[in-house]
Amino acid sequence: MGILIKNGEIITASDRFVADVYCEEGRISAVAPGLEKQRADDTVIDASGQIILPGGVDAHVHMELPFMGTESSDDFETGTAAGVAGGTTTIIDFVIPSRGQHLLDGYAMWMEKAKKSVSDYAFHMAVTWFSDRTLTEMETCVRDHGITSFKTFMAYRGAIGIEDPELIQVMEKSATLGSLVTVHAEHGDAVVALQKKFLREGKTEPKYHAMSRPAPVEGEATARAIMLARMMGNPVYIVHVTCKEAVDAIVEARTRGQVVMAETCPQYLLLDDSVYEKPDFEGAAYVMSPPIRPKGHQDALWAAVAAGHIQTVATDHCPFNQVGQKDMGKDNFARIPNGAAGIENRLGLLWTAGVVEGRFDVHKFVDLFATQPAKIFGLYPRKGAVVPGADADIVVFDPHATDVISAKTHHHRCDRSIFEGFQVKGKPSHVIVNGRVQFKEGKLDVQRGAGRYLPRQIHTFPKPVQS
Ligand SMILES: NC(=O)NCCC(=O)O
Ligand SMILES: [Zn+2]
Numbered sequence: 502m503g504i505l506i507k508n509g510e511i512i513t514a515s516d517r518f519v520a521d522v523y524c525e526e527g528r529i530s531a532v533a534p535g536l537e538k539q540r541a542d543d544t545v546i547d548a549s550g551q552i553i554l555p556g557g558v559d560a561h562v563h564m565e566l567p568f569m570g571t572e573s574s575d576d577f578e579t580g581t582a583a584g585v586a587g588g589t590t591t592i593i594d595f596v597i598p599s600r601g602q603h604l605l606d607g608y609a610m611w612m613e614k615a616k617k618s619v620s621d622y623a624f625h626m627a628v629t630w631f632s633d634r635t636l637t638e639m640e641t642c643v644r645d646h647g648i649t650s651f652k653t654f655m656a657y658r659g660a661i662g663i664e665d666p667e668l669i670q671v672m673e674k675s676a677t678l679g680s681l682v683t684v685h686a687e688h689g690d691a692v693v694a695l696q697k698k699f700l701r702e703g704k705t706e707p708k709y710h711a712m713s714r715p716a717p718v719e720g721e722a723t724a725r726a727i728m729l730a731r732m733m734g735n736p737v738y739i740v741h742v743t744c745k746e747a748v749d750a751i752v753e754a755r756t757r758g759q760v761v762m763a764e765t766c767p768q769y770l771l772l773d774d775s776v777y778e779k780p781d782f783e784g785a786a787y788v789m790s791p792p793i794r795p796k797g798h799q800d801a802l803w804a805a806v807a808a809g810h811i812q813t814v815a816t817d818h819c820p821f822n823q824v825g826q827k828d829m830g831k832d833n834f835a836r837i838p839n840g841a842a843g844i845e846n847r848l849g850l851l852w853t854a855g856v857v858e859g860r861f862d863v864h865k866f867v868d869l870f871a872t873q874p875a876k877i878f879g880l881y882p883r884k885g886a887v888v889p890g891a892d893a894d895i896v897v898f899d900p901h902a903t904d905v906i907s908a909k910t911h912h913h914r915c916d917r918s919i920f921e922g923f924q925v926k927g928k929p930s931h932v933i934v935n936g937r938v939q940f941k942e943g944k945l946d947v948q949r950g951a952g953r954y955l956p957r958q959i960h961t962f963p964k965p966v967q968s
């Protein structure tokens with residue numbers, strides 16, 4: 502049985518036109534005006550007055566991540582289902598081996614966990630420590646498993662963070678493999694020193710999490726990662742950029758012709774650090790790294806997004822419940838698990854704050870939401886496009902619908918929403934995942950385990966104009 506979507510306005514990263522879309526056997530088989538049903542049992546969706554978008558690609562999520570003495574509260578089933586409710590049909594999660602765990606053992610573990618995903622998934626591989634197997638296992642990741650990007654953490658000292666000489670080794674190896682190094686950029690030692698100082702002074706509340714990781718800590722590490730990539734001849738992708746200092750380093754490098762790509766997240770675009778002042782430990786819900794920044798940084802991020810210096814908006818979806826998880830840090834901000842939920846909210850927030858409020862056009866929206874992450878991470882045009890041959894991952898989006906985000910109604914398995922009360926304009930009426938309607942008129946109809954693992958291609962980046 503196929504799906505025929507009639508009369509929607511298709512919006513891609515470059516075009517906008519009214520046409521019908523026919524999907525069969527999990528793929529888009531035709532995009533043209535005047536398409537007819539092929540079989541009697543085809544589902545027909547009337548999309549008049551609605552917009553057809555490629556399913557979202559969220560290149561930065563953490564489902565059931567063991568972290569800071571607990572585990573992120575969405576598993577691959579609940580997290581991908583929440584994604585589908587918010588028009589995200591592909592995730593790229595991170596295999597994060599613990600210290601002592603080899604990359605391929607981590608990969609096997611994540612493959613097992615991810616089997617229950619309702620939509621398709623891929624992995625980045627984090628290098629969190631070094632053994633004599635690490636470099637050859639990096640090769641196996643790329644060649645045998647289609648894991649074509651590596652993750653490094655300059656923060657999280659003593660846990661999953663690595664030192665510069667190790668980061669240099671990852672870059673050197675990655676350059677020979679044609680893969681992409683992605684970096685969480687914060688000066689790990691500066692963070693530890695500031696954490697210790699505040700705790701010594703008896704400053705234990707959530708706001709000291711943010712104060713122990715101020716913007717220069719991120720700006721310095723971003724510039725250092727970019728410099729190291731320049732020296733080693735790598736393209737580099739900076740994850741979850743939050744502040745003006747980091748944007749400045751990225752713009753400087755890109756203006757010189759270096760191949761630097763960057764991602765930000767809705768929380769860094771839309772929230773400011775007043776959230777840490779909430780009473781009754783509610784500020785803990787916003788504890789994430791890097792933290793939410795003071796007013797002013799958000800404008801720098803929006804400008805970088807609009808100018809193309811930041812190419813993707815992901816979520817860093819990594820939820821922890823207030824009760825039983827965030828409260829582990831009631832007496833010590835450094836023990837509050839870092840992270841928050843967001844996969845379901847990316848579409849509505851980005852559409853509302855980006856398109857409706859006039860910060861960029863609809864094509865830029867599609868690019869940020871689906872096309873660029875698919876391209877950068879080697880999934881395009883299978884993902885991130887509405888073209889014949891692409892996977893049938895499609896959002897039928899009603900731009901006139903409205904919604905109010907709340908933990909009471911979201912599909913995240915989390916007792917808080919960092920976007921509680923945000924009003925969004927536009928919401929999916931239907932979300933098609935791999936040729937099956939999995940979300941319709943506010944109701945999920947997902948299948949545990951229907952998602953497939955996506956080996957990724959190597960994306961060829963342009964050569965730097967100047968090294
Ligand atoms: N961002 C965050 O606070 N938690 C998830 C892990 C990471 O991305 O650093
Ligand atoms: Zn991070």
Ligand SMILES: [Zn+2]
Pocket residue numbers: 561562563817819
């Ligand atoms: Zn993350």
